Amino acid sequence: MKDAATTAIPAALASPEAYADAVATAVRAAAAYYSDGSTALGDDEYDALVRAVEAYEREHPDQVLPESPTGKVAGGAAVGDVPHSTPMLSLDNVFSAEELESWAAGLERRLGRPVAAWCVEPKLDGLAVAAHYREGRLYQVLTRGDGLAGEDITHAADAVLGLPARLAEPLDVELRGEVLLTHEQFEQANAVRTAHGATPFAHPRSGAAGTLRAKDRPYRIELTFFGYDAHGLPGLGHVELLTRLAELGANTAASTHAAPLRCATLAEAEQRIEEIAALRAALPFGIDGVVVKADAVADQEAAGSGSRAPRWAVARKLQAQHKVTRLLGVEWNVGRTGIIAPRAVLDPVVIDGVTVTYATLHNPADIERRGLMIGDQVFVYRAGDVIPRVEAPLVDERTGAEQPIAFPEVCPRCGDAIDRAEQRWRCVRGRGCQAVASVIYAAGRDQLDIEGLGGTRAVQLVESGLVADLADLFTLTKEQLLTLERMGDTSADKLLAAIETARTRPLNRVFCALGIRGTGRTMSRRIAAHFGSMAAIRAADAVALAGVDGIGVEKAAVIVAELAAVAELLDRLVEQGVGTQVSRPVSAAPAADVAAAVTGTAVIGEGVTGEGIADEGATAGGAAAGPLAGKSVVVTGSMTGALAALSRNEMNELIERAGGKASSSVSKRTSLLVAGEKAGSKRAKAEELGVPISSPEEFAVLVADFLG
Ligand SMILES: NC(=O)c1ccc[n+]([C@@H]2O[C@H](COP(=O)([O-])OP(=O)(O)OC[C@H]3O[C@@H](n4cnc5c(N)ncnc54)[C@H](O)[C@@H]3O)[C@@H](O)[C@H]2O)c1
Numbered sequence: 093m094k095d096a097a098t099t100a101i102p103a104a105l106a107s108p109e110a111y112a113d114a115v116a117t118a119v120r121a122a123a124a125y126y127s128d129g130s131t132a133l134g135d136d137e138y139d140a141l142v143r144a145v146e147a148y149e150r151e152h153p154d155q156v157l158p159e160s161p162t163g164k165v166a167g168g169a170a171v172g173d174v175p176h177s178t179p180m181l182s183l184d185n186v187f188s189a190e191e192l193e194s195w196a197a198g199l200e201r202r203l204g205r206p207v208a209a210w211c212v213e214p215k216l217d218g219l220a221v222a223a224h225y226r227e228g229r230l231y232q233v234l235t236r237g238d239g240l241a242g243e244d245i246t247h248a249a250d251a252v253l254g255l256p257a258r259l260a261e262p263l264d265v266e267l268r269g270e271v272l273l274t275h276e277q278f279e280q281a282n283a284v285r286t287a288h289g290a291t292p293f294a295h296p297r298s299g300a301a302g303t304l305r306a307k308d309r310p311y312r313i314e315l316t317f318f319g320y321d322a323h324g325l326p327g328l329g330h331v332e333l334l335t336r337l338a339e340l341g342a343n344t345a346a347s348t349h350a351a352p353l354r355c356a357t358l359a360e361a362e363q364r365i366e367e368i369a370a371l372r373a374a375l376p377f378g379i380d381g382v383v384v385k386a387d388a389v390a391d392q393e394a395a396g397s398g399s400r401a402p403r404w405a406v407a408r409k410l411q412a413q414h415k416v417t418r419l420l421g422v423e424w425n426v427g428r429t430g431i432i433a434p435r436a437v438l439d440p441v442v443i444d445g446v447t448v449t450y451a452t453l454h455n456p457a458d459i460e461r462r463g464l465m466i467g468d469q470v471f472v473y474r475a476g477d478v479i480p481r482v483e484a485p486l487v488d489e490r491t492g493a494e495q496p497i498a499f500p501e502v503c504p505r506c507g508d509a510i511d512r513a514e515q516r517w518r519c520v521r522g523r524g525c526q527a528v529a530s531v532i533y534a535a536g537r538d539q540l541d542i543e544g545l546g547g548t549r550a551v552q553l554v555e556s557g558l559v560a561d562l563a564d565l566f567t568l569t570k571e572q573l574l575t576l577e578r579m580g581d582t583s584a585d586k587l588l589a590a591i592e593t594a595r596t597r598p599l600n601r602v603f604c605a606l607g608i609r610g611t612g613r614t615m616s617r618r619i620a621a622h623f624g625s626m627a628a629i630r631a632a633d634a635v636a637l638a639g640v641d642g643i644g645v646e647k648a649a650v651i652v653a654e655l656a657a658v659a660e661l662l663d664r665l666v667e668q669g670v671g672t673q674v675s676r677p678v679s680a681a682p683a684a685d686v687a688a689a690v691t692g693t694a695v696i697g698e699g700v701t702g703e704g705i706a707d708e709g710a711t712a713g714g715a716a717a718g719p720l721a722g723k724s725v726v727v728t729g730s731m732t733g734a735l736a737a738l739s740r741n742e743m744n745e746l747i748e749r750a751g752g753k754a755s756s757s758v759s760k761r762t763s764l765l766v767a768g769e770k771a772g773s774k775r776a777k778a779e780e781l782g783v784p785i786s787s788p789e790e791f792a793v794l795v796a797d798f799l800g
C-alpha cells in the first residue's frame with residue numbers, strides 16, 4: 093500500500109512568518125472545507141500543512157497562534173449552537189505502518205498492558221452526526237460542529253437512508269455515525285441539481301455537507317448513514333456495539349465488503365488495513381482511511397480522550413482520491429464508432445501514487461452542465477484503475493483569465509459534419525470516419541506492409557465506397573480498381589499483388605494491423621505467439637488474455653472489449669484466409685520471394701478451436717526452443733550485413749522466432765545486446781552492467797537458421 097502524504101509536504105517552516113502564513117492558509121482552507129468544500133487544497137496537502145504547523149509548534153511552544161488549527165476539532169472552522177451530550181471528537185492520524193505501530197506502542201504504554209483486541213473498519217468520508225432517540229423515536233439530529241456544539245439538521249433526517257425514524261426497540265439513545273453520499277447518490281444528486289439549474293457538487297463529501305444543511309430545496313437528495321458509536325448502550329465492546337446498532341435498525345459498515353473486523357494482534361489489524369485499502373476502489377462509497385480502535389470498553393475507558401481526539405482510536409489515512417489541479421485544455425478524440433469524446437488535459441497531478449494528466453469529461457453536455465472553463469482549478473477524482481474524471485471547477489478560485497471551452501464545429505478527424513442528436517456527439521460517418529486512418533495504419537510497414545497503399549490511395553478507396561475496413565481490401569478485384577482515377581493496368585496489378593502478399597502475413601502482423609488499443613507491435617507478437625490463431629484470440633476472455641506476458645487484468649479487459657467491437661471484421665478476415673499464417677522467415681528479399689518462403693512454415697488452419705491451437709501456436713511461434721531460448725535481447729544502432737534491411741520490428745520478430753524475448757531497454761536481466769553502428773547509451777549501459785554485446789554480423793550467425 094502506498095503511504096499517504098508523500099507528495100507536496102511543505103519544507104519545515106523556517107521562520108515565524110512562514111509559520112503564520114501556514115496557519116492562515118490552513119485556517120482559510122478549513123473554513124472553505126467545512127462550509128461548502130470549495131477549498132483549493134487537497135486533503136493530502138492540508139494534512140501535510142497541518143503537520144508542518146504542528147512540528148513548528150513543538151519546537152516553539154511560546155509562539156503558538158490562538159487561531160492555529162492544531163488540537164481543535166474541525167481545525168476550529170466549524171460551529172454549532174446545540175450542545176452535545178459529550179464532545180464529538182476527531183481522530184488522530186497516522187500515515188504509515190510504522191507510525192501505526194508506534195501509536196499502538198504508546199497506547200499500550202499508557203495502559204500498562206497489551207490492548208485486548210483491535211477493531212479495524214473503514215473511515216467513511218462524510219460527516220459525523222449525532223442522532224437522538226427518545227423511546228425509540230428519532231427527534232433530533234446534530235452535526236459535529238466544533239465538537240462541543242453542533243447544528244440542528246433534524247429537517248434532513250428523512251432523506252438519510254440507514255438512519256431509522258424508529259428503532260427496533262423503544263430506547264433512549266444517541267447514535268453517532270457518518271452521513272455520506274454513495275457514488276451513486278452523488279451522481280443522482282448532481283443530475284437532480286443540474287436539472288434544477290443549480291451548480292453540481294464538487295465532490296461527495298461537500299455534497300453531503302451541503303445537503304444536510306440545506307433547507308427548502310425544491311428537490312430531494314438521498315444520503316446514507318453508517319453508525320459507529322452510541323451513548324446509552326453501555327458495556328459493549330466496539331464490535332458488539334456495531335452488531336447492536338444493526339439490530340436496532342441502523343446501517344453500519346458491517347453491511348459492506350469492508351466490514352469492521354476484530355483482530356487479536358496488531359499484525360492482523362495491519363493485514364485488514366491492507367485488505368480494506370485494496371477494496372477501496374470497488375466500494376460504492378468513498379473512504380479516506382481505515383480506523384483502528386481498541387475494541388474493549390476497559391481499554392477505551394483506561395485510555396480516555398484528549399480535547400481533540402480519543403486516545404484509543406486512530407485513523408490510518410489513505411492517499412486522497414480527489415485532488416485539485418488546473419484544466420489546461422480539452423482534446424476531442426474520435427472513437428472507433430465515430431463518437432467524439434472530450435478529454436481534459438490537466439496540469440499533471442499525483443493521485444494515490446499515479447500521475448494523472450488526462451481525465452474524462454464524458455460528453456459536451458457534461459462540460460456545459462459543470463460550467464468548466466480552460467484555466468479553471470478543478471477537482472479531479474481517481475480511484476483504483478478507473479479512468480480519472482473531472483468533477484467540478486472551483487468557481488471561487490477564478491481569476492478572470494479563464495477561457496471558454498471551444499466545441500468542435502466539424503469532426504476533428506475527417507472534417508465531416510457532427511451528429512448532435514444524442515448527448516454523445518458522433519461523426520456522421522460513424523465507423524466510416526475511421527476507415528481511412530485505419531486502412532493507412534494497417535498497410536504500414538510494420539503491419540501488413542502493402543506497398544502502393546499510402547494516404548491518397550486509401551482516401552480514394554474509402555471515398556469510392558470500395559473499402560470500408562481492412563477486410564474489404566482482400567476482396568478487391570482488378571475491375572474495381574480500374575474504375576479509380578489515375579489507376580492504370582500496371583498499378584492495379586501491383587497493388588493486387590501487394591495485397592495478396594499481405595494475405596499471408598503472419599498472425600502477429602495481421603493482429604497489429606487491427607489497431608487494437610494497447611496492442612502495439614511487441615504486444616501483438618506476444619498475443620499471436622500465445623494464442624496461435626485468430627480464432628483463438630477471438631475466443632479469448634480477459635483471464636486468458638491476462639496470461640500473456642505484460643498484459644494486466646485492466647489491459648486485458650480493454651482488449652477484450654475492443655476485440656468484441658471488431659468481431660465481425662475478424663470473422664471476415666479469417667474467411668478470406670488473412671492472418672492464418674503463424675510465422676514466416678523474415679527475409680530482406682522482395683515480397684514475391686517471401687510469399688514463396690512462407691509455404692515452408694507451420695500453417696494453422698482456420699476454424700480449428702480449443703487449446704490445441706494455443707500449444708501449437710507457442711511452438712510455431714518459436715517461444716519454446718531456439719538459440720535464444722530464455723534470453724532477453726535488446727537491439728540498438730543500425731543493423732548491417734545480413735540484417736541490414738530489417739526494421740526494428742522485424743529484428744524483434746526474429747529474436748522471438750529464435751526463442752528469445754525482445755526488449756527495448758538494457759537492464760541487469762538483459763542477456764545480450766546486439767549493437768550496430770552508432771550505438772549510444774544502450775551500449776554504454778550494457779558495458780557498465782557487464783551485459784554481453786554482439787555485432788549484427790555475429791548475431792546473424794547465431795540466428796542463421798531463423799533468417800530465411
Ligand atoms: N482539503 C482541505 O482544505 C481540508 C481542510 C480541512 C480539513 N480537511 C480534511 O479533513 C480532515 C480533518 O477532518 P476531521 O477533523 O473531520 O477529521 P477526520 O475526518 O480526519 O477524522 C475524524 C472523523 O472521521 C469520521 N469517521 C469516519 N469513519 C469513522 C469511523 N469508522 N469511526 C470513527 N470516526 C469515523 C468521523 O466523522 C470523525 O469525526 C483532515 O485530515 C483533512 O484531510 C481538509
Ligand SMILES: [Zn+2]
Nearest residue numbers: 503506519525
Ligand atoms: Zn469523422
